[in-house]
Every structure is written in C-alpha cells, then in structure tokens.
Amino acid sequence: MGIEGNGTTATSERNTGHVLERLTDRFGDRMSTNPTVRQQHSSQLTWLASQPPDAVVFPESTEEVSEIVRICETGRVPVIAFGAGSSFEGHVNAPFGGVSIDLSRMKNILAINAEDLDCVVQAGITRNELNEHLRDTGLFFPIDPGADASLGGMAATRASGTNAVRYGTMRENVIAVTAVMPNGEIVRTARRARKSSAGYDLTRLLVGSEGTLGVMTELSLRLSPIPEAIAAAACPFPSVGSACDAVIATIQSAIPVARVELLDEVTVKAVNRYSGLDLVETPLLLLEFHGTPEGVKEQSRRFGEIAEEFGGGPIAWADKQEDRTMLWKARHDAYWACVQLRPNARPIPTDVCVPISRLAECVEATKVEIQRLGLIAPIVGHVGDGNFHVQPLVDMTNPCEIETVRRFVGDMVERAISMDGTCTGEHGVGQEKVKYLRLEHGDATLSLMQLIKRAVDPNNIMNPGKMLEITR
Structure with missing residues (x-):
C-alpha cells in the first residue's frame, strides 16, 4: 500500500463497498448513504467546495466508534469525525470519500x-x-x-x-x-x-x-x-488602533478581564441592524469582569481610566443578567449579522493571532488593506489574547473578486506570521490553511509532524487531506 498525493490512501487498495455493507449489517438504520444526510456532513460554512462522505454512521458509545474504525481500517477507508459541523476551514469535508462518524448521539x-x-x-x-x-x-x-x-x-x-x-x-x-x-x-x-x-x-x-x-x-x-459578581460593558473608541492599544494596556496592567471583544464599525453597524441594538457605530470593545463585587468595581474603575487615556468612552454598563445576555448574544450572532450586509455574497471567515504587543499594528494594517481593496470585510476579535477574525463577503460569481480575497487572506496570514504570530488562533488548519504551515513552522518542525502522523496512522485513514500534506 502507499499514501499518495495530498494524503489519500491508494484508491486501488480500498474496498469501500465492502466496508459500507459491513457497517449496514452492524448498524442498520444508524448508517445512512442518503445524499441529503451525506451533504449535511460536509463543509457548509466557507467557500470550500462541499465534499460529502460515502456514508454517515451514528454511534452511541466508544466501543461502537471502535467497531466502525476497525471496519474502515480493513478497507483503508477514510474516517471523518463529525460533531456539530460548525468549523470554518473544511475540517469535516471528505475529499477522498469515506465514512463520517457523527457523535451527536454521544451526549452522556x-x-x-x-x-x-x-x-x-x-x-x-x-x-x-x-x-x-x-x-x-x-x-x-x-x-x-x-x-x-x-x-x-x-x-x-x-x-x-x-x-x-x-x-x-x-x-x-x-x-x-x-x-x-x-x-x-x-x-x-x-x-x-x-x-x-x-x-x-x-x-x-x-x-x-x-x-x-x-x-x-x-x-x-x-x-x-460561577463568579459571585459579573459586570459587562460596551466602550466605543475613535479607531481600531486605539481600541487595541487600550486592550494591550489593560492586559499589561494585570487587570483580570474575563472577556474583551473588538468589533469594528462595520460589524457594529451590522449588529445594530440584526439584533436591534443602538451601540455607537464606531470601533467598540465589549468587556466583562468577573469576581467579588468589590473586585469587579475595582476592575471596572481601572479599565475606565485606561479607556479614557486612549480616547474611549463613554462606557455603557450592562449590570443586569438580561442586558448582559442580550449583549453577548448579539456578539455571538455577529457572523449572521454581517452576512446581511451583502445578502447575495458568501462569507469567508478567517482568523490570525499575534503577540499582544503587535495586535494594534496588525489589525490596523489589515483594516487599511480592506479599505484599499474596496472589500466588505468586518473585523471582530478575541483581542485579549491577540486573536482577531475577518469575514470578507465575496461575490462567488466574480473570479476577480475571489482571487482578490484569496490574496488578501494570504497577505494577512503572512503579515501575522512575520510578527511571530500564527495563521490561525482558533479556527484550526483544516483544508484551507494547510498551505501556510511550512511558512509558520519551517521544514524541520513540519517533518516532525508528518513523522508523528505516519507513525500513528500509517494507512492515513484519519481525516486525510487536513492539516498536513502526507506524501511518500
């Protein structure tokens, strides 16, 4: 046998039909080859092509997962684990076919x-x-x-x-x-x-x-x-740079902020429309402080002083549970809110992460590039740890625009890595960011990762085509 191309087991050595027959015999109606079910178990949230598996199985225990993997291994058939399908980088696609193991019934x-x-x-x-x-x-x-x-x-x-x-x-x-x-x-x-x-x-x-x-x-x-006391706040700033500088100063001052999220003015506008809020439509920080009542008051006071120093304010506080819930629900709905800015376009969410000291520089440079290219690309970020997200909205019928956005994402990744950052802070590599690992890690480190993969998974059946390019 051999591992070929971008990580697929040699097709001639597979016996997918036999594997599916065995899975059907064992799992009955908990194994599906229905085209709709298969489509649901492929990438749906990015511009990557949807690549459905050959079948989907719904186990209910670790032992049943073991049975499925053993059966797939006998036919060298790929195995793709599936949770909720919310990943952005093509993690659940099946580029070489195979069996999707849907773990949604394992909720104990x-x-x-x-x-x-x-x-x-x-x-x-x-x-x-x-x-x-x-x-x-x-x-x-x-x-x-x-x-x-x-x-x-x-x-x-x-x-x-x-x-x-x-x-x-x-x-x-x-x-x-x-x-x-x-x-x-x-x-x-x-x-x-x-x-x-x-x-x-x-x-x-x-x-x-x-x-x-x-x-x-x-x-x-x-x-x-669960914290004894919680306070949330929204604080507008004159620019994304000043907002990021305030975050850096907050972290460096050892204020134990629990949440600190950046929304640029484009995102704030979208969130206001989608969630019915009236936030000031400038770059904005959403924050939350946890601790004792006295501790939360002190954290809030100290942040207020820092925000004022960088031109931020006035701060709108959300002390009631229902107000905090509404504020954070709006933040979590930002993806869908931003989609409405260009309804016929495809959202292409991506993320990078840099050392906190380079955050303002990286976000501002990204913002300048968005404006230069004329893109609609809202920015949000978990900026307390240097991680931010950009969501270009792309007309998928326009090849020139698609190419422009691909170059933009590549340039953003290269910028982050040049600042000793990473191509992804939390989305993961999946299919889309495989091409950046060599730039980030270098040949020796990448070779070590490939060595581990080959040692653990010599037939390359575990989610092939993701994270690493495996060749022989």
Whole structure:
C-alpha cells in the first residue's frame, strides 16, 4: 500500500463497498448513504467546495466508534469525525470519500466531580448542554467559541473564544481524553490528576489534532466556579488602533478581564441592524469582569481610566443578567449579522493571532488593506489574547473578486506570521490553511509532524487531506 498525493490512501487498495455493507449489517438504520444526510456532513460554512462522505454512521458509545474504525481500517477507508459541523476551514469535508462518524448521539455526562472542579463527558455533548446541566452546581464550563459546538469538536480544533483571556483555551481545560486510534484501539491519555510527569503528554497531542490522529469520544474537563459578581460593558473608541492599544494596556496592567471583544464599525453597524441594538457605530470593545463585587468595581474603575487615556468612552454598563445576555448574544450572532450586509455574497471567515504587543499594528494594517481593496470585510476579535477574525463577503460569481480575497487572506496570514504570530488562533488548519504551515513552522518542525502522523496512522485513514500534506 502507499499514501499518495495530498494524503489519500491508494484508491486501488480500498474496498469501500465492502466496508459500507459491513457497517449496514452492524448498524442498520444508524448508517445512512442518503445524499441529503451525506451533504449535511460536509463543509457548509466557507467557500470550500462541499465534499460529502460515502456514508454517515451514528454511534452511541466508544466501543461502537471502535467497531466502525476497525471496519474502515480493513478497507483503508477514510474516517471523518463529525460533531456539530460548525468549523470554518473544511475540517469535516471528505475529499477522498469515506465514512463520517457523527457523535451527536454521544451526549452522556458520565461524571460531575464538583469537589475536584471537573467532569467527564461524551464528546457529542455541546457546551450549552453541559452548562445547562451544571447550572445548579455553582460551576460552569467557560470555553465559549460562540457557536454551540460539540465539546469533542472544540477539543479537536483547540477552540477558545470570548472567555479565553481569563480561562484559557481547550488546551488548558481538557484534563484527559478517551480516543479511538486508527487501528480501533481505545486509549485514555491521562488520569484526572491536575498534573502528571508520567510519560508523553498525549492529551495535548490529540487536543488540536483535528481528527487526524484519532477520534475523541470522551473528555475530562476542568470546570470553574460561577463568579459571585459579573459586570459587562460596551466602550466605543475613535479607531481600531486605539481600541487595541487600550486592550494591550489593560492586559499589561494585570487587570483580570474575563472577556474583551473588538468589533469594528462595520460589524457594529451590522449588529445594530440584526439584533436591534443602538451601540455607537464606531470601533467598540465589549468587556466583562468577573469576581467579588468589590473586585469587579475595582476592575471596572481601572479599565475606565485606561479607556479614557486612549480616547474611549463613554462606557455603557450592562449590570443586569438580561442586558448582559442580550449583549453577548448579539456578539455571538455577529457572523449572521454581517452576512446581511451583502445578502447575495458568501462569507469567508478567517482568523490570525499575534503577540499582544503587535495586535494594534496588525489589525490596523489589515483594516487599511480592506479599505484599499474596496472589500466588505468586518473585523471582530478575541483581542485579549491577540486573536482577531475577518469575514470578507465575496461575490462567488466574480473570479476577480475571489482571487482578490484569496490574496488578501494570504497577505494577512503572512503579515501575522512575520510578527511571530500564527495563521490561525482558533479556527484550526483544516483544508484551507494547510498551505501556510511550512511558512509558520519551517521544514524541520513540519517533518516532525508528518513523522508523528505516519507513525500513528500509517494507512492515513484519519481525516486525510487536513492539516498536513502526507506524501511518500
């Protein structure tokens, strides 16, 4: 056998028909080859072509996932793990066909260890479903990427979101993983202890691997106490640069802000229309502070002083739960709000991340380029950790515009990497950003990643065509 081209197992060595027959015999109506179901399990949210799998299977346990993978491995048929389908970089496409393993029926909460501030869940449960279950415990799971993504998918892409500046990303909040490896074996990467020096850190290897090394089926997660007091605010600024400078000063002043989100004036205008708000239509920071009542007051006061120093204000505070909910729902709906700015265009969301000290420079340079090219490309960002998103709206019937936006995204990525940043802070690599890994990591590091992939998945059945180009 061999691995060919952009990472596909040699077609002549596959036996897809036999694999699908075995899966049908074993899973019955929990295995589908319906064209509509297959289409739903491919990339839907970007300009990447939709590439459906040959079949979709709906397991209900780790053991059933293991069975599916073992059957696929016998025919060298690709396996694509599927959570909620909310990823932006083509992670769930099946460029070489194969079987999509839909984990949406694996939603069990296996343990809540309140005294240890952790829980164990199946990978198909979403973050909102987990937090609803936790509501009466005084605890919550803080990672909030916006979409109600599955926790397995969030771990696979190393997601973060609006709370990352205080609570970290999935990398910091996943304690252990149960995963099915390419040969069907089930592994557990760690115990629940908060630290360990025993062996390789396989948890961190799998978190962020985008399904290219194994299928995560269970997660042990850190939980956080629900804050005693919460205050949210909207603060307008004269420019995106001044807003970013205020964020940098806030972080450098060790103010423990929980959320700090940037919306440029284009996004604010879209959010006002879509969500019925009346935010000042200039670059805006949305913030949230967590802690004791006294601590939140002090954090708010200190931020107000910094904001004034950079021309920000007046600050509009949202102290009531319903006001905070409305404000953050509007932020999470920004993707759909921005789509309405050009209804017949296709949104192409992308992200980069830079060291916090280079944030203002990178965002301003990106903004200048958007204006120079005449694009409609709203900017939002989890700017507390240097991560921002751009959403060009593209007329897909215009080849010149498509090419202009492709160059724009490439230039933005190169700019971020030149500032010692990364091509993606949280969306992941998927299909679309494979081409940037060599620039970011260099030949030696990329070769090491490819070596790990070949060692763990010698037949290249785990989500081939994503993250790495595998050749022989």
